[in-house]
Amino acid sequence: xxxxxxxxxxxxxxxxxxxxxxxxxxxxxxxxxxxxxxxxxxxxxxxxxxxxxxxxxxxxxxxxxxxxxxxxxxxxxxxxxxxxxxxxxxxxxxxxxxxxxxxxxxxxxxxxxxxxxxxxxxxxxxxxxxxxxxxxxxxxxxxxxxxxxxxxxxxxxxxxxxxxxxxxxxxxxxxxxxxxxxxxxxxxxxxxxxxxxxxxxxxxxxxxxxxxxxxxxxxxxxxxxxxxxxxxxxxxxxxxxxxxxxxxxxxxxxxxxxxxxxxxxxxxxxxxxxxxxxxxxxxxxxxxxxxxxxxxxxxxxxxxxxxxxxxxxxxxxxxxxxxxxxxxxxxx
Amino acid sequence: xxxxxxxxxxxxxxxxxxxxxxxxxxxxxxxxxxxxxxxxxxxxxxxxxxxxxxxxxxxxxxxxxxxxxxxxxxxxxxxxxxxxxxxxxxxxxxxxxxxxxxxxxxxxxxxxxxxxxxxxxxxxxxxxxxxxxxxxxxxxxxxxxxxxxxxxxxxxxxxxxxxxxxxxxxxxxxxxxxxxxxxxxxxxxxxxxxxxxxxxxxxxxxxxxxxxxxxxxxxxxxxxxxxxxxxxxxxxxxxxxxxxxxxxxxxxxxxxxxxxxxxxxxxxxxxxxxxxxxxxxxxxxxxxxxxxxxxxxxxxxxxxxxxxxxxxxxxxxxxxxxxxxxxx
Numbered sequence: 239x240x241x242x243x244x245x246x247x248x249x250x251x252x253x254x255x256x257x258x259x260x261x262x263x264x265x266x267x268x269x270x271x272x273x274x275x276x277x278x279x280x281x282x283x284x285x286x287x288x289x290x291x292x293x294x295x296x297x298x299x300x301x302x303x304x305x306x307x308x309x310x311x312x313x314x315x316x317x318x319x320x321x322x323x324x325x326x327x328x329x330x331x332x333x334x335x336x337x338x339x340x341x342x343x344x345x346x347x348x349x350x351x352x353x354x355x356x357x358x359x360x361x362x363x364x365x366x367x368x369x370x371x372x373x374x375x376x377x378x379x380x381x382x383x384x385x386x387x388x389x390x391x392x393x394x395x396x397x398x399x400x401x402x403x404x405x406x407x408x409x410x411x412x413x414x415x416x417x418x419x420x421x422x423x424x425x426x427x428x429x430x431x432x433x434x435x436x437x438x439x440x441x442x443x444x445x446x447x448x449x450x451x452x453x454x455x456x457x458x459x460x461x462x463x464x465x466x467x468x469x470x471x472x473x474x475x476x477x478x479x480x481x482x483x484x485x486x487x488x489x490x491x492x493x494x495x496x497x498x499x500x501x502x503x504x505x506x507x508x509x510x511x512x513x514x515x516x517x518x519x520x521x522x523x524x525x526x527x528x529x530x531x532x533x534x535x536x537x538x539x540x541x542x543x544x545x546x547x548x549x550x551x552x553x554x555x556x557x558x559x560x561x562x563x564x565x566x567x568x569x570x
Numbered sequence: 571x572x573x574x575x576x577x578x579x580x581x582x583x584x585x586x587x588x589x590x591x592x593x594x595x596x597x598x599x600x601x602x603x604x605x606x607x608x609x610x611x612x613x614x615x616x617x618x619x620x621x622x623x624x625x626x627x628x629x630x631x632x633x634x635x636x637x638x639x640x641x642x643x644x645x646x647x648x649x650x651x652x653x654x655x656x657x658x659x660x661x662x663x664x665x666x667x668x669x670x671x672x673x674x675x676x677x678x679x680x681x682x683x684x685x686x687x688x689x690x691x692x693x694x695x696x697x698x699x700x701x702x703x704x705x706x707x708x709x710x711x712x713x714x715x716x717x718x719x720x721x722x723x724x725x726x727x728x729x730x731x732x733x734x735x736x737x738x739x740x741x742x743x744x745x746x747x748x749x750x751x752x753x754x755x756x757x758x759x760x761x762x763x764x765x766x767x768x769x770x771x772x773x774x775x776x777x778x779x780x781x782x783x784x785x786x787x788x789x790x791x792x793x794x795x796x797x798x799x800x801x802x803x804x805x806x807x808x809x810x811x812x813x814x815x816x817x818x819x820x821x822x823x824x825x826x827x828x829x830x831x832x833x834x835x836x837x838x839x840x841x842x843x844x845x846x847x848x849x850x851x852x853x854x855x856x857x858x859x860x861x862x863x864x865x866x867x868x869x870x871x872x873x874x875x876x877x878x879x880x881x882x883x884x885x886x887x888x889x890x891x892x893x894x895x896x897x898x
Contacts (some may be wrong), residue, residue, distance in 0.1 A: 286726065286755030286757075286758060287726045287755075288725065289755075392614040392844060394612070395844070401691045419752070420612055421611065422614075423823060423826040424822065424839075424840050425611055425612075427826050427839055430835055434837070451756060452827070456838060457836065476834065490757055493759070493760040495785030496785045497784035497785045497787075497827050498812065499823065500786055500790070500809070508757050510711075511727040511735070511844045512758075514723070514725065558807060
């Protein structure tokens, strides 16, 4: 990590107002998150629906105002920019949204869709027809697709159009929110290979949001595990997958279903429910479900341990291969 | 007895560009008390299949041929609308990917759970008790208090479990679960499928479980049906499909699962090519244009080759040995 980070996120919080008349309060969707993404690197965010992954991505892209912290992109502080000054930044940082077909306007042709970024950003002096052909070739679609409409595309093809739109303006960073949701494994492989090829050829940095751990294992250089809007653990993917130090990541990785009907799973089961953001637990916020919970976890928030590029928010980081201390009971 | 027997089902949609053959000669059974997984990519006809079973095909869709026999008595393709309404809910129920789509956000969970028992003769108190019992069965803590709460007050995993409780409330013979765990993280996914398995045992219903996630299918299902472009290309027990896939599509699909690549790789395997246009189906094998074992014979419709009893692959070469032995 000798290079300067392309994206630097420091202690970012995103709060949403809740409650009605006279009972105004707020909840933290993202509760103090820091990370860096370097050029050419793939950074993955994992966590369940509602853990704050998409909110964090939207905050990075300026679609969601942040309440605390700082976001620096290519050396420029971007969280304080207004809409107008944010626009040129978005040429360098593009976003792929979740639903492949839903994120394409149904009344525009593929040709119009992939060249729309040029029009939005007022890029002049380019032959849009040539650009459309260039982009479609880049993402592996036949050039004669320019006249098609989104409903005439398969899920994988629609995703490729989404990728073409995302790379149209030569961005430095692509944020991909669930780029493979709803695709079968072979099409999923195609989309991920495509993103990876482009990353290598164009020197892109990528931030991928997903809950597919198998995908993360293969494509991400670094991985952060999110829970209730915080990073429980972040580090090199191979380190995190090889020996998770936070109980939540350990449980997630042990739970991952595998395509082998005879596989004997040695799972760490988590008791209780995911707490509501309206009532965050005291102390360590994972303590209500942690099989390794001890007394001070219930009262004191954990200090983040930083070591060799790895961060763990736990009082008692796990040793490799650690098993829960007491015999597990089935979840009540 | 067979809960659902689908035999040679063909469904066509009329479109401006001509008829679209969405399901072609689909045959499989959902036996009593078994969990049958349906695997296939988007566009393979899973949703059309569900809609055909539930009698909810869009106006431009028709069943051209074939039968869907429910519990050996009701032919669902020709059933009257009123009889179909009697079956939907009490006998055949569904759980979808997004639990918020199943729950009304402005009515308390308890009221929704009592309302859906409108066909039952139980008293109000008994219905309330039944709702509490169901919530306890799906491990919602403090079930009585939960009745007064609204859907947004529950976490994603709990909402999906409430949707499952509501789907199973009337003890249906068949539960259709369409990607019910896709939105959950791995820990909740596993708890939800374990719960589904327990409830299925307890209620004694059959389940048709649709998922892209091969790992979940392997873990939960007794039998697997592999669909491709509106056809059932292979079906068998979960072990047969995962350990001895005989259709080239199944074999390639399993190889493509990143979970099977134990070595970390940046380049994931794929199946080159695209699904053919369903408005212009090739006369022969539907997978021939992408198949690595394609032969001259594949331009004719392939047979449903029987590997062993119950393990069937729609392929000319299904009974020939494969070079890789199936497992990647």
